[in-house]
Amino acid sequence: MKIINSDTHFDFMGKIKMTMTISGLVILIGLGSVALSGGLKYGIDFAGGTLIQLQFKTPPDIEVIRDGLKTISLGESTIQEFGSKRDILIRIQRSEEKLEAVGSKVRNSLGGKFNKEDITIERVEMVGPKVGRDLREKALLSILYAIIGIVIYISWRFELQYAVAAIIALVHDVLVTLGAFSILDKEFTLVIIAAFLAIIGYSLNDTIVVFDRIRENLRRRGKNTLVQSVNASINQTLSRTLLTSGTTLMVVVALFFFGGEIIHDFSFALLVGILVGTYSSIFIASAFLVYWDSRH
Amino acid sequence: MYRDLKWKIPLILAVVLGSVLLAYPLKEKISLGLDLQGGMHLLLEVKVEKAVEASLERLADDIKRDIFDDDLELDRIKAIYEDRRVNVRMVDKLDLPPVKKILDDYPFFSLVSEDSDGLGLVYQLSADHVEQIEQNAVSQGLETIRNRVDQFGVSEPTIQVQGERRILVQLPGIKDPERAINLIGKTARLEFKLLDEEHSLEQALSGNVPEDSEILYQRVVDKETGAVTKEPFLIRKRTVLTGETLTGAEVRFDSDFNEPYVSLTFNSVGAMIFQQVTRENIKKRLAIVLDGNVYSAPVIQDEIAGGRAQVTGGFTSAEARDLAIVLRAGALPAPVVILENRTVGPSLGKDSIDKGFTSIIYGSLLVVVFIIFYYRWSGVIAVTALFLNIVLLAGALAYFGAALTLPGIAGIILTVGMAIDANVLIFERIREEVRIGKTVRAAIDAGFSKAFRTIVDANITTFIAAVVLFQFGTGPIKGFAITLCIGIAASMFTAVFVSRTIFDATMSQRKLDKLSI
Numbered sequence: 111m112k113i114i115n116s117d118t119h120f121d122f123m124g125k126i127k128m129t130m131t132i133s134g135l136v137i138l139i140g141l142g143s144v145a146l147s148g149g150l151k152y153g154i155d156f157a158g159g160t161l162i163q164l165q166f167k168t169p170p171d172i173e174v175i176r177d178g179l180k181t182i183s184l185g186e187s188t189i190q191e192f193g194s195k196r197d198i199l200i201r202i203q204r205s206e207e208k209l210e211a212v213g214s215k216v217r218n219s220l221g222g223k224f225n226k227e228d229i230t231i232e233r234v235e236m237v238g239p240k241v242g243r244d245l246r247e248k249a250l251l252s253i254l255y256a257i258i259g260i261v262i263y264i265s266w267r268f269e270l271q272y273a274v275a276a277i278i279a280l281v282h283d284v285l286v287t288l289g290a291f292s293i294l295d296k297e298f299t300l301v302i303i304a305a306f307l308a309i310i311g312y313s314l315n316d317t318i319v320v321f322d323r324i325r326e327n328l329r330r331r332g333k334n335t336l337v338q339s340v341n342a343s344i345n346q347t348l349s350r351t352l353l354t355s356g357t358t359l360m361v362v363v364a365l366f367f368f369g370g371e372i373i374h375d376f377s378f379a380l381l382v383g384i385l386v387g388t389y390s391s392i393f394i395a396s397a398f399l400v401y402w403d404s405r406h
Numbered sequence: 407m408y409r410d411l412k413w414k415i416p417l418i419l420a421v422v423l424g425s426v427l428l429a430y431p432l433k434e435k436i437s438l439g440l441d442l443q444g445g446m447h448l449l450l451e452v453k454v455e456k457a458v459e460a461s462l463e464r465l466a467d468d469i470k471r472d473i474f475d476d477d478l479e480l481d482r483i484k485a486i487y488e489d490r491r492v493n494v495r496m497v498d499k500l501d502l503p504p505v506k507k508i509l510d511d512y513p514f515f516s517l518v519s520e521d522s523d524g525l526g527l528v529y530q531l532s533a534d535h536v537e538q539i540e541q542n543a544v545s546q547g548l549e550t551i552r553n554r555v556d557q558f559g560v561s562e563p564t565i566q567v568q569g570e571r572r573i574l575v576q577l578p579g580i581k582d583p584e585r586a587i588n589l590i591g592k593t594a595r596l597e598f599k600l601l602d603e604e605h606s607l608e609q610a611l612s613g614n615v616p617e618d619s620e621i622l623y624q625r626v627v628d629k630e631t632g633a634v635t636k637e638p639f640l641i642r643k644r645t646v647l648t649g650e651t652l653t654g655a656e657v658r659f660d661s662d663f664n665e666p667y668v669s670l671t672f673n674s675v676g677a678m679i680f681q682q683v684t685r686e687n688i689k690k691r692l693a694i695v696l697d698g699n700v701y702s703a704p705v706i707q708d709e710i711a712g713g714r715a716q717v718t719g720g721f722t723s724a725e726a727r728d729l730a731i732v733l734r735a736g737a738l739p740a741p742v743v744i745l746e747n748r749t750v751g752p753s754l755g756k757d758s759i760d761k762g763f764t765s766i767i768y769g770s771l772l773v774v775v776f777i778i779f780y781y782r783w784s785g786v787i788a789v790t791a792l793f794l795n796i797v798l799l800a801g802a803l804a805y806f807g808a809a810l811t812l813p814g815i816a817g818i819i820l821t822v823g824m825a826i827d828a829n830v831l832i833f834e835r836i837r838e839e840v841r842i843g844k845t846v847r848a849a850i851d852a853g854f855s856k857a858f859r860t861i862v863d864a865n866i867t868t869f870i871a872a873v874v875l876f877q878f879g880t881g882p883i884k885g886f887a888i889t890l891c892i893g894i895a896a897s898m899f900t901a902v903f904v905s906r907t908i909f910d911a912t913m914s915q916r917k918l919d920k921l922s923i
Contacts, residue, residue: 113780163754213749214584232754234583236747241449252878259870267863301813304883307875308820308890311868315824318867319831322860350834353780357773357830358823364769365819370761372441373816380820 118345123337129393140289153299158242160202161235167228169195178220193371249303271402272321279395280313283386290382296375305376309383317391323347336403340396355388414907425801435804439811442759444752445578450742452571457543457740459487466492472508495526543740553735583749593697593741594732596649601691602640610640624700639700641693646683651676655733657726666726667718677713685709762815769819783922787908788829791900795825798896811885821893828901832857846918869894
C-alpha cells in the first residue's frame with residue numbers, strides 16, 4: 111500500500127519564501143503573546159506555590175469553594191475544574207514552608223459548606239521559591255546542554271552548516287510550541303520541559319533523516335544544483351517522513367485523549383511539537399542549507 | 407550469510423527470555439513511581455544556622471561555668487549569632503588573663519578583639535568548626551528522620567541527603583501524609599525548665615521580662631467547643647534537662663480518665679539530674695517544653711528517683727503515639743523546613759496507571775493495524791520487533807530498578823511511535839531498491855545497510871536529549887528520560903537486528919521472487 115506516490119517531484123524549495131513568512135509570523139504572534147502576558151506563565155515548579163487537587167463526591171460550586179478559602183487567608187488563589195466537574199484544582203501563589211498541612215487546612219475550611227467526608231485530597235504539590243528558582247535554572251541549562259551536545263554530534267557526523275540548520279529548525283519548533291502555550295494560556299512545568307526536550311529529539315530525528323539523504327544525493331549529484339538535490343532528497347524521504355510522523359502522532363493523540371488530565375498539556379506539547387517538527391525539517395532546516403550555500 | 411542465523415536466533419531468544427525473566431511478574435519486578443502508586447516526596451532544608459546558634463549557646467554556658475569554677479567575677483557572656491562570636495565581659499580587668507587561659511581549652515575559639523574599655527573579650531568560632539556543626543546537623547538529622555520513618559512503618563522509604571543541607575524523603579504508598587509531615591518535620595526538642603515564680607507574670611506580659619526568663623505558651627484546647635487558647639507561663643531560660651538523656655518514651659493511659667500520656671525514661675545521668683532538680687525544687691513548678699511550647703507545668707511534689715517522668719497535654723492517642731515516636735528517635739539537631747512537597751493520593755495514582763495503559767493500548771493498536779495494513783507481511787515483522795521492544799524495555803526497567811512514572815508511560819508511548827520509524831526507514835529504502843529493479847535479496851541487503859546509518863544518526867541525537875534530561879530531571883521526569891533512553895537503545899536492536907534476522911530466516915526457508923512490503 112502507498113499513501114505517497116514514490117515518484118513525487120514537489121518543488122519544496124520554491125515555496126520557502128512563503129513558508130518562511132508563515133513561520134516568522136507564527137513565531138512573532140507567539141512571542142507577542144508572551145510579551146503581552148508579561149512573560150511565560152510558570153507553573154508552581156518554577157514559580158513556587160502550592161497546588162491542591164480535590165475530588166468531590168458531587169460537582170461543587172466553585173464560588174462556594176472560593177468563599178470557604180477566604181476564611182483561611184491563603185493569599186491569592188485560583189480555583190478551576192480539572193478534567194471533570196468533580197475534580198477541582200486550587201493554586202495558591204504562596205508556598206507554605208511551615209509544617210502546617212495545607213491540604214487538610216483547605217479541606218477543613220470547606221467543612222462548613224460541604225460534607226468533609228465527601229472531599230478527597232488527591233494531590234498536594236508545594237514548591238518553595240528557592241527550589242522553583244533552582245529548577246528554572248536547571249531547566250534552561252538542560253535545554254542548553256542538549257543543544258550543545260547535538261551541535262557537536264551533528265558537526266562531527268555532517269558539517270557545521272547542517273548543525274546550524276538543525277539547531278535553527280529546533281529553535282523554531284520550540285518557539286512555535288512556546289507561542290502556542292502562551293496563546294492558550296497553558297503553564298510551564300517540569301513535565302513540559304521534558305516534552306520540549308522530547309520535541310527537540312524528535313525534530314532532530316526528522317531533520318537528520320532528510321539531511322542524510324541530502325548528503326547522499328550531493329555525493330553523486332552530477333549536474334544537479336543544490337536546490338534540485340535538496341528537493342529530490344525531500345521527495346525521496348517524503349513518504350517516510352509522513353509515515354513516521356503519522357505513527358508517532360497516532361500514539362500521541364491516544365495519549366492526548368486517554369492519558370488523563372495530568373499529562374494533558376504534556377501530550378499537547380508533543381502534538382504541536384511533532385507537527386511543527388515535521389514541517390520544519392523540510393521547510394526550515396533544508397531551506398537554511400540552501401540559504402547558507404547561496405551566501406558562501 | 408544464512409549461517410549467521412545459527413547464532414543470531416539463539417541470541418535473540420536469549421535476550422528476550424532474559425527480559426521476560428527479569429520483568430515477570432510485572433507487578434513485583436517493576437516498581438512504580440510515587441505519582442503512580444501514590445505517596446509523598448518531601449524535600450527538606452535543615453536550618454543548620456540554628457544548630458550553630460544552639461552550639462554557640464552551649465559553649466557560652468560551658469565557658470560561664472568554667473569562669474564560675476575559677477571563682478572569677480563574670481559581668482555577662484553573650485553569644486552573637488551573626489558573627490558566630492561570644493562576648494565575655496568581666497567585672498575586673500585583672501580577670502582577663504585567666505579568662506584567656508580558660509578559653510585556651512576551647513581550641514575552635516579564637517580571640518578576635520578586646521572591648522575598648524578593657525573589660526571584655528570577643529571570641530569567634532572557627533569556620534572549620536562551624537562547617538563541622540553544619541555537617542553534623544544534616545547527617546544527624548538524616549539519621550533521626552530515618553529512625554522516625556522506620557518506627558512509623560513505611561515500606562521502602564527513600565531518605566537521603568541532597569546537596570549540602572537538603573534531605574530528600576520519599577514515602578511510597580503513604581496513607582496519612584499530613585501525619586507523616588508532622589512526624590518527620592517536628593524538631594522534638596524536649597526541655598525541662600523551672601518556672602520563674604519570683605517575678606510576676608503580669609509584669610512580664612506588659613513587657614518587663616526578667617533577663618533570665620522568657621514567656622512561653624501552652625496551647626489549651628477546649629474539649630467541648632474545640633476552641634484553642636494560649637496560656638502564658640513565665641519560665642526560666644536555663645534548661646535543667648533535655649531530651650538527649652532519654653532512653654525511652656511510651657504511650658500510657660491515665661487510669662482515672664483513660665487519657666493517653668507519654669511516659670519517659672531517662673538514662674542514669676538524666677535520672678541523677680532529674681532527682682537532684684526535683685529534690686532542690688520541691689513545691690516549685692517544672693515546665694515540660696517541647697519545641698518552645700509548654701506541654702505541662704506540674705508542681706514538684708517530692709523528690710523523684712528512678713528517672714521517670716510523663717508528658718501530658720490532652721493528646722489524642724494518635725498524637726501521643728507520634729510524640730512517643732519522635733521522642734524515642736531523638737530531636738533533630740536543627741529545625742527543618744519543607745522546600746518541596748509532592749503528594750499523590752493512591753486513587754489518583756491508580757487512575758493515572760489506568761489511563762496511561764489505556765493510551766498505550768489504543769496508541770499501539772492504531773500503529774499496529776496501520777503498519778500491517780501498509781506493509782503487509784513486512785509490517786507483521788515490524789510489529790513483532792515493536793512487541794519485542796516493549797518486552798526489552800520492561801526487562802531493562804526491572805534490571806535498572808527504575809521506577810515507572812506517568813511521564814515514563816508517556817516515554818513508552820513515544821518509543822512505540824518512534825521505534826517503528828527505524829522499520830519505516832528500512833522498508834521505504836527496500837521499496838526504493840525494489841523499484842530500481844534489484845532482486846529481493848539484494849534489495850533487502852541494500853535497504854538495511856543504507857538505512858542503518860540514518861537510523862544511528864537520528865537516534866543518537868534523540869538519545870543525547872534524553873540523557874541530558876536524565877541528568878537534570880527529578881522524579882517523574884527521570885522516569886521519562888529512562889524509558890526514552892532504553893526505548894531508543896532497544897529499538898536499535900529490535901528494529902534493525904531482529905527484523906533483519908526474521909527477514910533472513912524467512913528467505914532461508916524459501917526463495918522469494920516478490921517481497922510483501
